[in-house]
Amino acid sequence: MQTKAKEVTQKHEDYHHIDRPIAILGAGNMGSALMKGIINAKLTPPKKIIACDVNPVKLQALASEWKVRTTLDIKEAVKESDILLLCVKPQTLTKVLELMKESIRPNHLVISIVAGMRIAFIQQMLGTNLGIVRTMPNIAATVDEGAAAVAFGKHVTVEQQKIAKSIFEAVGEVVVVTEDQLDAVTGLSGSGPAYIYMVIEALIDGGVKMGLARDISTKLAIQTVLGSAKLAKSSGLHPAILRDQVTTPGGTTINAIHELESHGLRSMLIDAVATATRRSEELSKLMNNL
Numbered sequence: 090m091q092t093k094a095k096e097v098t099q100k101h102e103d104y105h106h107i108d109r110p111i112a113i114l115g116a117g118n119m120g121s122a123l124m125k126g127i128i129n130a131k132l133t134p135p136k137k138i139i140a141c142d143v144n145p146v147k148l149q150a151l152a153s154e155w156k157v158r159t160t161l162d163i164k165e166a167v168k169e170s171d172i173l174l175l176c177v178k179p180q181t182l183t184k185v186l187e188l189m190k191e192s193i194r195p196n197h198l199v200i201s202i203v204a205g206m207r208i209a210f211i212q213q214m215l216g217t218n219l220g221i222v223r224t225m226p227n228i229a230a231t232v233d234e235g236a237a238a239v240a241f242g243k244h245v246t247v248e249q250q251k252i253a254k255s256i257f258e259a260v261g262e263v264v265v266v267t268e269d270q271l272d273a274v275t276g277l278s279g280s281g282p283a284y285i286y287m288v289i290e291a292l293i294d295g296g297v298k299m300g301l302a303r304d305i306s307t308k309l310a311i312q313t314v315l316g317s318a319k320l321a322k323s324s325g326l327h328p329a330i331l332r333d334q335v336t337t338p339g340g341t342t343i344n345a346i347h348e349l350e351s352h353g354l355r356s357m358l359i360d361a362v363a364t365a366t367r368r369s370e371e372l373s374k375l376m377n378n379l
């Protein structure tokens with residue numbers, strides 16, 4: 090436990106301190122998760138964070154729990170911040186960019202988590218020399234175990250790159266990719282939690298089929314996925330080596346592996362990522378009118 094606390098403290102010490110006003114535009118699931126991450130990692134103090142949303146009840150709750158400033162007015166949020174985190178739904182983005190337009194400054198950093206909306210689209214709406222970062226986080230950011238990829242527009246400075254990475258590092262792991270790789274990121278880690286929930290659900294049912302009570306089976310299935318991921322991450326070993334380490338000749342695991350191979354588990358998951366990637370490309374083309 091102490092080691093864990095030490096790790097967290099060390100991680101926070103490694104962050105790039107921002108200490109500049111940040112506006113969260115759209116304080117929903119992802120926007121509020123990023124806001125909490127920024128505060129917990131002490132990247133910038135709560136009084137320099139402005140949460141902006143259309144829902145006053147949500148804003149009131151965030152202000153009382155996190156001591157952040159709030160507003161219903163996008164223009165005010167933009168005017169009073171240096172860093173703008175775009176966390177609204179794709180269908181709302183054009184309207185929000187329209188409202189942002191008149192208050193935008195050349196030195197603003199715009200970080201978008203909006204799925205499918207390209208840097209060129211945001212640039213066209215807000216200004217061509219603006220620093221724009223496009224990202225694809227995932228829902229696990231809400232429990233500080235997110236997997237995010239960031240892609241930098243050509244006007245993003247080195248300082249702005251550090252700021253953007255720090256925000257997502259505060260809620261999980263971050264990789265840097267080119268913008269055209271974000272569709273594959275969407276297919277893998279953006280949509281990925283849904284695939285893993287299906288795996289968990291099926292493992293639970295397997296346990297129940299073999300006579301375990303549902304609550305016991307649920308606890309074992311979830312912890313098996315969590316523990317396996319943790320071991321893969323902390324050991325740095327290839328998953329095939331870890332699998333071989335728990336596979337006794339003639340034992341139970343090799344029999345189960347044979348069953349999984351004959352049903353094509355690995356091919357299925359590879360195909361799932363590829364199909365989701367292609368769908369992300371299609372949706373992105375539609376959204377950006379390409």
Ligand SMILES: NC(=O)c1ccc[n+]([C@@H]2O[C@H](COP(=O)([O-])OP(=O)(O)OC[C@H]3O[C@@H](n4cnc5c(N)ncnc54)[C@H](OP(=O)(O)O)[C@@H]3O)[C@@H](O)[C@H]2O)c1
Pocket residue numbers: 114115116117118119120141142143144147163176177178179181184185202203204225226227228279
């Ligand atoms: N959730 C994920 O797993 C995930 C993963 C990767 C990327 N993303 C991206 O993250 C973005 C946000 O997703 P989310 O799941 O956090 O959605 P969400 O919970 O619906 O959050 C969006 C928030 O924006 C608010 N909003 C709507 N119109 C607004 C306006 N004009 N000005 C300011 N705020 C406004 C919404 O309020 P109301 O609810 O009252 O409309 C809501 O609180 C999406 O673009 C999505 O593509 C999400």
